Amino acid sequence: MRVPGVDAGPRVLLLGMMGAGKTTVGRELSARTGWPYLDNDELVALAYGRPTPDVLAEAGETGLRAVESAALGAALAAEPPIVAGVAGGVIDDPGDRERLRSADAFVVWLRAEIATLAARVGSGEDRPWLAPDPATALATLYAGRAEHYAAVADLVLDVDGRTPGELVDQLLAVLAPGPF
Amino acid sequence: MTLLTSPLHDRHVALGAKLADFGGWEMPIEYPGGGVLKEHEAVRQRVGVFDVSHLGKASVRGVGAKDFLNRCLSNDLDKIKPGQAQYTLCCDPSGGVVDDLIAYLHADHAVFLIPNAANTAEVVRRLAAAAPDGLAIVNQHREYGVLAVQGPQSAELLTRLGLPTGHDYMSWVDAQWEGRSGIVCRTGYTGEHGYELLPRWDDAAPLWDALLAAGEDLGVMACGLGARDTLRTEMGYPLHGQDLSLDISPVQARAGWAVGWAKEEFWGRDALLAEKAAGPHRILRGLESLDRGIPRAHMSVLRDGAPVGEVTSGTFSPTKRVGIGLALLAPEVAVGDEVTVDVRGRTSTMKVVTPPFVEASTR
Numbered sequence: 001m002r003v004p005g006v007d008a009g010p011r012v013l014l015l016g017m018m019g020a021g022k023t024t025v026g027r028e029l030s031a032r033t034g035w036p037y038l039d040n041d042e043l044v045a046l047a048y049g050r051p052t053p054d055v056l057a058e059a060g061e062t063g064l065r066a067v068e069s070a071a072l073g074a075a076l077a078a079e080p081p082i083v084a085g086v087a088g089g090v091i092d093d094p095g096d097r098e099r100l101r102s103a104d105a106f107v108v109w110l111r112a113e114i115a116t117l118a119a120r121v122g123s124g125e126d127r128p129w130l131a132p133d134p135a136t137a138l139a140t141l142y143a144g145r146a147e148h149y150a151a152v153a154d155l156v157l158d159v160d161g162r163t164p165g166e167l168v169d170q171l172l173a174v175l176a177p178g179p180f
Numbered sequence: 181m182t183l184l185t186s187p188l189h190d191r192h193v194a195l196g197a198k199l200a201d202f203g204g205w206e207m208p209i210e211y212p213g214g215g216v217l218k219e220h221e222a223v224r225q226r227v228g229v230f231d232v233s234h235l236g237k238a239s240v241r242g243v244g245a246k247d248f249l250n251r252c253l254s255n256d257l258d259k260i261k262p263g264q265a266q267y268t269l270c271c272d273p274s275g276g277v278v279d280d281l282i283a284y285l286h287a288d289h290a291v292f293l294i295p296n297a298a299n300t301a302e303v304v305r306r307l308a309a310a311a312p313d314g315l316a317i318v319n320q321h322r323e324y325g326v327l328a329v330q331g332p333q334s335a336e337l338l339t340r341l342g343l344p345t346g347h348d349y350m351s352w353v354d355a356q357w358e359g360r361s362g363i364v365c366r367t368g369y370t371g372e373h374g375y376e377l378l379p380r381w382d383d384a385a386p387l388w389d390a391l392l393a394a395g396e397d398l399g400v401m402a403c404g405l406g407a408r409d410t411l412r413t414e415m416g417y418p419l420h421g422q423d424l425s426l427d428i429s430p431v432q433a434r435a436g437w438a439v440g441w442a443k444e445e446f447w448g449r450d451a452l453l454a455e456k457a458a459g460p461h462r463i464l465r466g467l468e469s470l471d472r473g474i475p476r477a478h479m480s481v482l483r484d485g486a487p488v489g490e491v492t493s494g495t496f497s498p499t500k501r502v503g504i505g506l507a508l509l510a511p512e513v514a515v516g517d518e519v520t521v522d523v524r525g526r527t528s529t530m531k532v533v534t535p536p537f538v539e540a541s542t543r
Contacts, residue, residue, distance in 0.1 A: 111313065155242070158313040170314040173289040174242040179354040179363055180284070180292040180320075 010035065010175055011080040013100070015091065015149055016110035017142060018130075019120035021159050021167070022085035025110060028164040029171060035081040043071035043084070065089055069096055076103050088141070091148045100152040108171065109153035111146075114139050116160045186233035187325045187384040195402060202405060203298030205234035210404040219407035220498040223370050224538075227331035228403035229391050232376070233384060236281075236300025237324050238293045240307065242315035246288045252310060252447050253283065254430065256440030262287050264351045265367055267438050269430055270295070270303050271448030275455055276426035279303050280418065280438075282367060284352055294326070296420050306447075324362075325384025329391060330374030330411075332541070333398045338364070338375060340394040341387075345375070349543045357387060369408060371415035371540040413495050413504060416466055416535020422477055423464060423492045423506050432460045432508060462489060462508040465515065466535040469503030473528020475521050481507050481530075483519045488512075491521060497537055503528070504537045 012029065014022040023039050030037035041052050047070040048055050055064045068087035075084035076099065090096045100107055118135035130137045150156070155174055157167055183206035186192075192199060197208035208231065210216050222228045240249055250257045255268035262285050270278040279299035284292040295303045300321055308317040329337060335345040343364055344353050352365040360383045368374035379387045392400060409419070418424045424433050431452055439452060467475050475494030480487055494505030505521075509532065513519065517532045 106316075154318065155316040156313045170243050173245075174314075174316045176241075176287075176289060178286050178290045179361070180237075180239050180286060180290065 011076075011078070011103075011105040012083045012171075012175070013075060013103070013105050013107045014083065014085050014110060015100075015107060015153065016088070016159075017112060017117050017138065017145070018088050019117035019138070020110040020112045021120075021164060022110060024164045025159075025167050025171075026083050026085050028168045029083050032168055032172065033081070033083075035083050036078075038075055038078060038082055038084040040068070040071055040085040040087045043074050044068060044087070047071050047074060065093065069093060072096055072099065076105065091145050091152070097148055097152055106155070106175065107153050108155045108157060109149040110159050110167070111149070111156050112159045114142060117142075184234070186231050187381050188231045188233065188388050191385060191388055192231065197402075197404060200405075202234055203296060205297050207231065207234050208402075208404040209406040211402050214401050214403070214407075216404070216406040216410060217498050219401050219403040220410050222399060222401035223331045223372055223403060223407065223411055224499055225332065226399040226401075227329065227333035227337050227395055228401050228407065229388065229395070230328040230330065230403045230405070230408055231325070231384075231388065232328050232405075232408070233325040233381075234297040235326050236293070236295040236297055236303070237320040237326075237378070238295065238300060238304050238307075239318050239320060240291045240293070240311075240315060241289060241318065243289055244312070245291050245315055246285065248311060248315055249283065249291050249307075250440075250443065251445045252307060253281075254439040254446050254448070254452075255283070256443055257283060257285060257291070259440070260285050260350075263347075263353070265365060266350065269424075269435065269438055270299075270306065271430070271446070271452065272426055273448055273451065274426070275429040275431070275448040275451030277420065277424040277428065277430060277433075278306065278426065280420050280424055280435075282365075284363075284365065299420065323381055324378045325381055325387075327377045327379070327384065327388060327391065328368055328370075328374060328408075329377060330368050330370040330372045330403075332373060333395070333400075334372070334374045337391060337395045337398060337400060341390055343375075343377070357383075357390075360387075362387075368542065369417060370411035371417075371536065371538065371542060372411075373541055373543070410495050410498055413493055413506070414497050414499055414536065414538040415540055416506060416537065418464070418506070419493060428464075428492075428508065429455055429460070431455045432462050433464045459511060461511065463511055463513075464492065464506055465509050465513070466533040466537060467491065467494070467503075467505045467507050467519070467521065467530040468500075468533050468537065470518070470529045470531055472503070473521060473523040473526065473530070474503035475505030475507070475523065475528070475530065479521050479523065481509060481519050481521055483513060483517065488519060499538045503530070505530075506535070
């Protein structure tokens with residue numbers, strides 16, 4: 001069942017780069033529908049018991065990937081309806097990509113221009129792995145990811161120049177329950 | 181290649197149906213105790229139930245879904261309202277037909293499509309490649325079964341199952357059957373009053389059983405795709421791959437009624453407008469045999485000994501008891517002309533006619 005809103009209710013997974021608006025859009029969608037929102041950082045904290053920066057500091061990038069993969073598993077196992085943000089790095093993992101493709105979930109790629117992402121993540125103070133030049137770091141991360149996002153997404157939403165409310169309007173038009 | 185099977189495959193095997201490959205799906209041609217002629221007659225005179233679950237199902241969802249499809253598909257979706265269905269074409273920029281399909285309008289943000297089995301993936305691929313962000317093109321091929329209930333007693337049969345029947349031709353309603361939800365469409369491919377039911381995939385088998393059981397005293401028959409072909413040919417309905425194809429445009433196939441000529445944009449528009457203005461180099465006409473010959477696809481059509489075209493579909497009409505067919509003929513061949521068809525070495529004389537061969541009772 002790949003079209004949500006018909007049987008057990010939707011399981012919406014929000015994908016995209018950091019700064020694409022997964023948390024903002026997820027919370028807005030949750031507020032409008034009442035579907036619980038599971039943020040990736042919360043899922044990571046649940047899986048590891050510590051926030052994401054601590055995981056990175058203590059377990060390194062490989063450890064963080066493993067925890068993010070576990071967080072995806074938790075989002076896929078949660079009882080629908082739910083909305084969940086998926087960690088940016090999950091898309092780099094072939095096994096997780098396959099899980100996303102075959103998941104009983106509606107996968108949304110929040111697509112953004114690098115300039116939009118760079119403006120949103122600011123100087124990168126909160127995200128030390130982007131320092132010293134977020135735009136270049138984001139462009140490097142983004143290279144190669146776009147085709148993977150496109151391959152797993154049921155829906156692409158361009159976020160540039162759109163408010164969270166407008167994006168949720170678009171998303172709800174797709175998810176609206178209907179006879180088909 | 182392993183053939184796909186419908187949710188009713190076990191039922192067909194149990195009934196001893198003769199099975200064949202239809203667009204990659206193993207589907208019933210005819211059933212023992214029936215056969216094409218009896219199954220055809222059941223639909224014209226009583227009611228028949230067909231498994232056509234091999235047909236594709238796809239939906240286009242999101243803000244502007246209808247407007248997007250209206251810029252792609254040939255017919256004008258602005259001519260129908262939510263709850264209505266429309267026959268339309270997915271054309272190539274060359275004007276050839278990728279597929280003919282039915283579009284079911286739910287709302288401006290949601291349209292459901294039933295393409296042909298073999299063409300569904302290609303239609304979905306073309307739509308997905310063209311879709312702007314914010315639209316989801318979802319291939320739902322194996323989420324719904326399709327049962328066609330066709331014939332003068334079809335409404336009576338559906339009523340016995342508590343299903344709605346009063347809606348207009350080419351419209352659909354949301355329906356419940358024993359707590360299961362599905363769609364009841366007033367559509368078909370037989371020319372009779374009829375319905376196409378879309379249960380969820382797993383509900384198709386119990387619904388099939390219920391229809392055959394409830395219609396026993398009505399003389400309901402399980403009907404195969406053989407009878408479906410003779411029924412549609414009597415109506416002159418084109419079959420994609422024979423009477424419509426990438427090489428046969430709607431202008432040639434006299435399917436211009438399914439083209440929204442006034443629209444500013446749809447796939448194949450420029451090529452089709454040019455072909456319409458210049459006049460097609462061949463036109464799909466009906467052929468009715470004046471002797472015992474039965475036209476078959478690919479047979480040559482001659483007039484005064486000179487080739488003037490080719491048969492695209494042909495069969496024995498169970499209703500008229502005569503050979504009938506569709507043929508692409510040179511434009512100078514007129515309705516009423518007599519032509520000959522080389523039927524396996526014997527010359528058969530046929531009259532050029534405008535289908536349908538049998539009056540439609542769809543409404």
